[in-house]
Amino acid sequence: MSSKRKMIEKQAKYLAAENRKNDPDIKKVYWFPDEAEVRLVEVHTTIPKSLDGEIRPFYFRPDPAGRLPAPSGIALIRPDEAKKLPPPTDWGGWDIAEELK
Amino acid sequence: MSWREAFLRQARSENEIRRLLNKPNVKYSHRLHYLQMVTEKLAKAGLANPSDTDSPKTSHNAFVRYLQTLKGRAFTQRQLGYASRKAYRKFIDSILPQAHEIERLAPSVAAMTQPNPEYPWRDPRTGDISAPADYDFPELDPLRSDMLKIEKMIEQLLVVLT
Numbered sequence: 001m002s003s004k005r006k007m008i009e010k011q012a013k014y015l016a017a018e019n020r021k022n023d024p025d026i027k028k029v030y031w032f033p034d035e036a037e038v039r040l041v042e043v044h045t046t047i048p049k050s051l052d053g054e055i056r057p058f059y060f061r062p063d064p065a066g067r068l069p070a071p072s073g074i075a076l077i078r079p080d081e082a083k084k085l086p087p088p089t090d091w092g093g094w095d096i097a098e099e100l101k
Numbered sequence: 102m103s104w105r106e107a108f109l110r111q112a113r114s115e116n117e118i119r120r121l122l123n124k125p126n127v128k129y130s131h132r133l134h135y136l137q138m139v140t141e142k143l144a145k146a147g148l149a150n151p152s153d154t155d156s157p158k159t160s161h162n163a164f165v166r167y168l169q170t171l172k173g174r175a176f177t178q179r180q181l182g183y184a185s186r187k188a189y190r191k192f193i194d195s196i197l198p199q200a201h202e203i204e205r206l207a208p209s210v211a212a213m214t215q216p217n218p219e220y221p222w223r224d225p226r227t228g229d230i231s232a233p234a235d236y237d238f239p240e241l242d243p244l245r246s247d248m249l250k251i252e253k254m255i256e257q258l259l260v261v262l263t
Binding site for chain 2: 018019020021022023026036037042044046047048051052054056057058059060061063066068071073074075076
């Protein structure tokens with residue numbers, strides 16, 4: 001595994017843990033591995049249903065001072081949308097997603 | 102300029118117009134129209150990957166989703182000056198219902214059957230046609246504390262987002 005990929009994975013785990021702490025309505029976090037940015041899909045119990053049938057991530061710039069050296073894309077979906085809604089095409093499919101416990 | 106920067110620039114500019122419209126002799130619908138447009142541009146800026154040259158895709162209810170995404174962001178919490186995670190979360194939760202109401206003002210959602218600040222509509226029950234300029238939008242009264250809070254949040258986001 002490359003050092004960049006290790007850094008991305010570390011940030012993904014950190015972000016997943018932080019976001020869970022900040023928002024108890026996040027029940028699961030899926031990571032879509034990538035070499036350049038952190039890509040997370042968070043399963044949220046109170047989010048409105050997706051009306052266009054696709055996962056739309058919000059993107060955030062890096063924040064090295066805040067332990068986030070890589071850019072990140074984060075999407076919220078409802079529990080019944082997990083593994084059903086298609087992720088953005090450049091994220092790959094659900095088959096590569098890893099659940100971060 | 103990236104799509105993200107362009108949407109943020111436009112949101113900031115529209116917000117300046119929204120402020121200018123905050124006058125007793127200007128119909129509230131105009132101010133609300135700009136508020137709805139600012140929230141739309143803010144959410145689109147969030148949906149635009151800074152490293153991507155493609156335009157962000159259209160998405161419904163993006164503003165509410167954006168606020169809910171920000172709720173989990175410790176970085177944004179700090180940027181907005183919240184030392185307490187609980188207080189930050191509580192604040193965002195308190196503005197979500199109003200954010201949803203603002204989102205429903207978009208012509209694509211309101212169609213011509215619900216009050217919205219841009220186009221006249223026909224009440225499906227009474228058949229009456231109304232013009233936005235004549236409607237007070239009581240559910241979005243600018244003096245309500247949740248409206249004041251959401252306007253404050255929008256102003257802050259326009260400052261801290263890059």
